[in-house]
Structure formats: C-alpha cells, structure tokens
Amino acid sequence: MGGEHQVVILGAGMSGLCMAIKLQKAGIDDFIIIEKQPGLGGTWWDTRYPGAHVDVPAPVYSFSFAPNPLWSRRFAAAPEIQRYMRRLAEEHGLLGKIRFATTLTSARFDDGLWHFETAGGDVLQAPFFVCSTGPLSQLRWPDIPGLDGFTSRRLHSARWDATLATPGQRVAVIGTGSTASQLIAPLARDAARLHVFQRTANWVLPRADRLYGPLDRALMRLPGYATLVRAGLSRVMELGRRGFEEGSLARRVMLKTAARHRARQVVDPSLRAKLTPTYPLGCKRIIYSNDFYPALSQPNVELVTDAIDRITPTGIVTADGQHRDIDLLVCATGFDTVHLLASLTITGPGGQTLADAWVDGPQAFHGTTVAGFPNMFLMLGPNTATGHTSTLLYIEPAADHAIACMQAVRAGGHRFIAVKPAVMRAHNEGLQQRLAGSVWSQCRSWYRAGTEGNGRIVAIFPGFTREYVKAVRRPRLAEDYEFDKAAEEIA
Numbered sequence: 001m002g003g004e005h006q007v008v009i010l011g012a013g014m015s016g017l018c019m020a021i022k023l024q025k026a027g028i029d030d031f032i033i034i035e036k037q038p039g040l041g042g043t044w045w046d047t048r049y050p051g052a053h054v055d056v057p058a059p060v061y062s063f064s065f066a067p068n069p070l071w072s073r074r075f076a077a078a079p080e081i082q083r084y085m086r087r088l089a090e091e092h093g094l095l096g097k098i099r100f101a102t103t104l105t106s107a108r109f110d111d112g113l114w115h116f117e118t119a120g121g122d123v124l125q126a127p128f129f130v131c132s133t134g135p136l137s138q139l140r141w142p143d144i145p146g147l148d149g150f151t152s153r154r155l156h157s158a159r160w161d162a163t164l165a166t167p168g169q170r171v172a173v174i175g176t177g178s179t180a181s182q183l184i185a186p187l188a189r190d191a192a193r194l195h196v197f198q199r200t201a202n203w204v205l206p207r208a209d210r211l212y213g214p215l216d217r218a219l220m221r222l223p224g225y226a227t228l229v230r231a232g233l234s235r236v237m238e239l240g241r242r243g244f245e246e247g248s249l250a251r252r253v254m255l256k257t258a259a260r261h262r263a264r265q266v267v268d269p270s271l272r273a274k275l276t277p278t279y280p281l282g283c284k285r286i287i288y289s290n291d292f293y294p295a296l297s298q299p300n301v302e303l304v305t306d307a308i309d310r311i312t313p314t315g316i317v318t319a320d321g322q323h324r325d326i327d328l329l330v331c332a333t334g335f336d337t338v339h340l341l342a343s344l345t346i347t348g349p350g351g352q353t354l355a356d357a358w359v360d361g362p363q364a365f366h367g368t369t370v371a372g373f374p375n376m377f378l379m380l381g382p383n384t385a386t387g388h389t390s391t392l393l394y395i396e397p398a399a400d401h402a403i404a405c406m407q408a409v410r411a412g413g414h415r416f417i418a419v420k421p422a423v424m425r426a427h428n429e430g431l432q433q434r435l436a437g438s439v440w441s442q443c444r445s446w447y448r449a450g451t452e453g454n455g456r457i458v459a460i461f462p463g464f465t466r467e468y469v470k471a472v473r474r475p476r477l478a479e480d481y482e483f484d485k486a487a488e489e490i491a
C-alpha cells in the first residue's frame with residue numbers, strides 16, 4: 001500500500017463515506033480510506049444481530065445529497081442501510097479507494113505531514129487526516145466475575161454470528177438498552193428459555209413504523225419529494241429535542257405516551273413495575289419499540305432484575321444465589337464511548353498523544369478539531385451524539401467544516417491549521433455549563449465519562465440540530481483557527 005495522499009480517511013462508515021463524497025465534490029480526489037473490517041458500512045457492517053434496524057426514520061438516515069427511493073419501510077433494517085451505503089460507494093467510484101482489512105495503528109504529525117502506520121507495517125503520509133472511527137465501534141464487555149470462564153457460547157451483540165442457531169437454546173441477554181430492545185423479540189421467538197438481565201428499566205416509546213409501498217417509492221423518485229419528506233421528518237424529530245426540557249409540552253406528551261404504551265403492552269402489574277423507569281426520560285437513549293414489551297411478556301421469557309453476582313462455567317448466579325443454566329450468553333452491553341480512538345496512537349507535533357490530551361475525558365471544538373492536533377478532523381467526535389434525531393444531520397456539516405479548513409490551508413499557502421486552544425477551552429466550558437443542569441446530568445449513562453458512567457458528559461450535544469449545523473457548517477477561520485503555529489503554541 002503506502003504512498004502519499006492529500007487526505008487519509010480512517011473508517012468506511014457513514015462518516016468516512018460522506019467525507020469522501022464531499023471531498024470529490026470539492027475537487028479533492030487524492031484520498032484513501034483505511035478500514036479494518038473486510039467490508040463497507042462501519043456500524044452497519046458490524047451490526048448483524050437479528051432484528052437490527054435504524055431507530056430514526058430512514059429518509060432522515062440518508063444523506064441530503066443522496067435520497068434513497070428504495071427504502072422498504074420507515075425504520076429500515078440494518079442490511080438495507082448497508083446496501084444503501086454500498087450503492088453510494090459504487091455510484092461515486094469509492095470502492096477502489098478503500099483499503100479493507102487494514103488497521104491503522106498510529107498517526108504522527110511531523111513537519112507539516114501526518115505519518116501513518118498500519119498493523120501490516122505499511123506507512124503512508126498525508127497533510128490532512130480525517131478520523132472517522134465512529135463513536136460506537138469499540139465493544140464494551142460487562143465487568144462481571146467469571147465472564148471469561150464461561151464455557152458455552154458467548155458473544156457481544158455487535159459481533160453477531162449469522163450461523164448461530166438459537167432454537168431450543170437457553171439464552172441469556174445481559175442489558176436492556178437500544179440493541180437488546182431490538183434483539184429480544186427475535187430471540188424470544190426461537191429460544192427455549194430467554195433470561196433478560198436488566199440493571200435499569202429504560203423509557204420505551206412506540207415506533208411509528210410503516211411499510212413503504214409502490215406509491216411511496218414512485219413519489220420518492222419525483223424531483224424534490226424525497227427532500228421534502230426528509231425535511232419534514234427532521235423537523236418533527238427536532239420537536240423531540242424539546243422533550244428533554246422539564247415542563248415542556250413535548251415532554252408531557254412523551255411521558256404520557258410512554259406510560260400508556262407500558263400500560264397497554266404489559267398486562268402483568270409486577271412485570272410492569274419492573275419495567276417502569278426510575279430516572280428522568282431522555283437521560284439515557286430512549287427506546288422506540290413495539291415488540292420489546294410483548295416479547296418480555298412471553299411465557300418462555302424471564303426478566304431478571306436481581307443483580308448478577310457472577311458467571312459460572314455453565315450459567316449466571318444472581319445476588320439471591322439462584323443459578324440459571326445457559327447455553328448462549330449475549331452481552332448487549334454497548335460500546336466504550338469514553339476511550340474514543342483508543343485503538344490507535346495519535347501524536348501531535350509536540351509529541352503529546354491524544355490519549356494524554358484526553359486523560360480527563362475526550363473534548364474537541366464542535367466535536368471536530370482538537371487543539372494541538374493540526375490538520376486533523378474528527379467525525380462524530382466528543383459531544384456530538386444526539387438523543388432525538390439522526391447522526392447523519394451532524395456528519396454532513398462536520399465534513400463541510402473540515403473541507404473548508406483544508407481549502408483555507410491550501411488557498412492561503414499555509415501548511416496547517418489548528419483550533420486555538422483558548423477557543424476550544426471556552427467552547428467546552430460553555431457546553432459543560434449548559435449540560436450541568438440538563439436531563440443528561442441526572443443519571444449514569446454512556447454519554448458520560450468515568451467507569452461508573454457518572455463523570456463529565458462527553459458524548460451528547462445539548463442543543464438543537466439546527467444550532468449545531470449553523471455553528472459548524474462554515475468555520476470562523478479568523479476567530480477560531482490559526483495557521484502554521486509552532487508546536488508549543490498550539491497545544
């Protein structure tokens with residue numbers, strides 16, 4: 001492989017794909033995408049568990065410049081999203097630019113260039129580095145004694161084995177978050193016995209899903225129609241952001257809808273009590289599901305709320321001393337969002353690593369640039385997650401921001417650009433002040449730093465999507481950035 005390019009993009013998920021297409025549109029064709037997996041899709045390559053689907057309407061989970069007239073339903077399943085991405089890559093001639101099955105292990109900025117090394121020992125260089133490794137690509141396993149000694153089958157939900165047969169099996173699922181809520185209904189259909197281990201009851205709202213028929217698909221091909229649908233749905237979802245504000249009408253409606261959904265779908269009062277959340281709505285990611293509660297009510301399914309004490313070679317022991325025999329253990333325990341980018345060593349011009357810079361938790365400027373790391377652009381970096389809408393609405397402006405910075409370097413005859421440290425500091429102080437009294441500060445969640453999930457809020461963006469788009473799409477180059485500064489001045 002090797003060689004020098006204008007831009008190295010790390011990761012072939014939605015972010016990497018968006019960046020590549022936008023670079024082409026900006027006339028920058030000399031880029032390469034490095035991807036550790038053998039296929040395209042990022043999250044949607046990895047996500048193969050039964051029932052996996054997008055939890056925002058698919059027309060909003062597609063790029064503004066690439067509407068998809070082929071969606072078969074509003075909440076499309078994972079393989080359909082992966083096909084959408086594949087088609088995009090083919091249409092834009094990107095497949096030849098992706099180096100699959102290649103893991104980047106280090107990136108070091110030196111003398112105006114990023115120098116990269118792969119696990120296979122290849123080296124390459126580029127002035128610009130786009131780091132789109134995804135906020136949810138590093139698995140988190142539960143920290144339970146005995147996990148490694150379990151002798152039957154164990155897997156993480158994000159590394160599903162398609163050959164796995166669950167009929168007749170005694171299955172345990174640890175976790176009841178977004179992934180588990182999708183996975184539990186298909187498992188409940190097949191398994192002889194399904195034990196679902198819940199630490200926290202989550203908020204569940206109905207999913208307004210529907211099939212898209214031939215008429216929808218025909219309309220979607222009309223010029224402007226898909227754009228209208230996307231804009232309409234984005235606006236509706238933006239209203240959901242109001243639901244995170246105490247006392248708002250949107251919040252009252254959401255609370256009432258959740259209570260009614262639970263009352264209708266969970267007939268058994270003791271099960272309903274176990275499924276009633278005890279933390280404020282929105283503090284963790286809301287689940288949108290029509291089949292999660294009914295699955296938990298099936299006779300072959302048990303919701304276990306006693307804490308897990310330990311895992312034995314053949315099953316799980318809860319705090320009350322009960323041992324449940326298990327053939328298959330599924331850990332739907334999510335991702336490590338705190339040690340973002342821990343899979344590779346990124347070193348700035350002064351020798352400081354990103355891991356050192358982020359020792360108190362990750363932070364960036366609008367989730368995209370980091371003081372002390374010139375010409376590096378994160379996609380979906382710190383504080384860009386959203387609890388109410390599609391991440392693609394955040395990816396697009398971040399890509400525009402990065403490209404405008406690259407163009408400014410070139411147009412001004414500079415070598416590199418970096419966010420001013422004081423600007424990044426003030427930005428994060430503002431974010432944290434805003435987050436301090438918010439709903440996200442009121443429970444433990446993956447939005448927060450710290451092993452207990454109760455530290456600084458490092459994942460969520462507290463505002464409306466339109467705020468993010470407005471602030472990010474066009475960088476304020478003179479105010480927020482500086483060019484060609486010596487290493488000791490930019491950290």
Ligand SMILES: Cc1cc2nc3c(=O)[nH]c(=O)nc-3n(C[C@H](O)[C@H](O)[C@H](O)COP(=O)(O)OP(=O)(O)OC[C@H]3O[C@@H](n4cnc5c(N)ncnc54)[C@H](O)[C@@H]3O)c2cc1C
Pocket residue numbers: 010011012013014015016034035036037041042043044045047053054055056061102103104105132133134135136137179343344379380389390391392
């Ligand atoms: C199960 C699940 C459901 C989701 N549902 C939704 C949803 O409904 N709506 C929504 O808005 N968002 C959803 N998300 C969030 C989703 O992650 C984003 O929407 C989006 O797909 C992120 O794209 P990305 O390209 O930034 O990251 P990813 O898709 O994670 O891609 C990052 C890529 O970088 C690669 N990579 C990482 N490190 C290296 C390395 N060192 N070397 C080489 N390659 C590397 C990874 O293999 C991966 O392919 C969901 C996430 C999950 C896990």
